Amino acid sequence: MNGIHDMGGMHGFGAIPDIDGPEPFHHDWERHVFAMNVALGGLGLWNIDMTRAEMEATAPEDYLAPGGYFYRFLLRMERQALKYDLASPEEISSGVVSQPPRSGLSAMKPEQIAVMVAKGSSSMRPTENEPRFKVGDRVRARRINPETHTRLPRYVRGCEGVITLVQGSHVYPDDSCHGDENPQWLYAVRFA
Known part of the structure; x- marks a missing residue:
């Protein structure tokens, strides 16, 4: 979904306040x-x-x-x-x-x-499939504009990156928000 919640990389909202200590609650x-x-x-x-x-x-x-x-x-x-x-x-x-x-x-x-x-609870799920990518592979994030939930931030859509870690097969959030776990391989990707 493209909305105000996808604020990564946006300017104009002021400084991010420091949180003193480990306590996440202010009130x-x-x-x-x-x-x-x-x-x-x-x-x-x-x-x-x-x-x-x-x-x-x-x-x-x-x-x-x-x-x-x-x-x-x-x-x-x-x-x-x-x-x-x-x-x-x-x-x-x-x-x-x-x-x-x-x-x-x-x-x-x-x-x-x-x-x-x-x-918490784990999002890892078993799969019969082998990972499509390996550490060091160059990949390009899809350029998508979904009307519903996605974990792909707007600021990396269409960008090229490098796989740095293969993290196993996990629930796919973009489908899980509709009730279908649809496990997929999860990769850590470094973008310039």
Whole structure:
């Protein structure tokens, strides 16, 4: 998808602020939004690539609004809660539960959230295919303009690079955002 989220290499947004220390959160509400993000993801209704695609669907004026990264998380979670019948628009606007929870779902326990954040989950998948490229091969990134999610940044599309690492077969995010894992070989590519 070509949108405001693909900001790599763009100028005009000011300096990137330093983060002092290992703590990624600047406010308590950010910590809570992050925990809700992991807990909701633990329901198994969507995968990380569906989450990225939903984040990319954020309107530019909301994407660039004050509040930054975790504010975008919150907007995305609200849309997913509506899409997957986890909350009604009234519940989201009021903050008050008015309907019984969706049945058939198991919530993560708080201690499971810490484990999920620490360990994550692997995107590696088995494959019968051999890798198409090897370390040192020169490759050219496709010049694409998809209407949906892609992990190929705009600033390297059509550019030539060199394979520096073959990382195994992984879920292909561009298809995974539609529910199809379609494992592909993953390469690290160095671009000039």
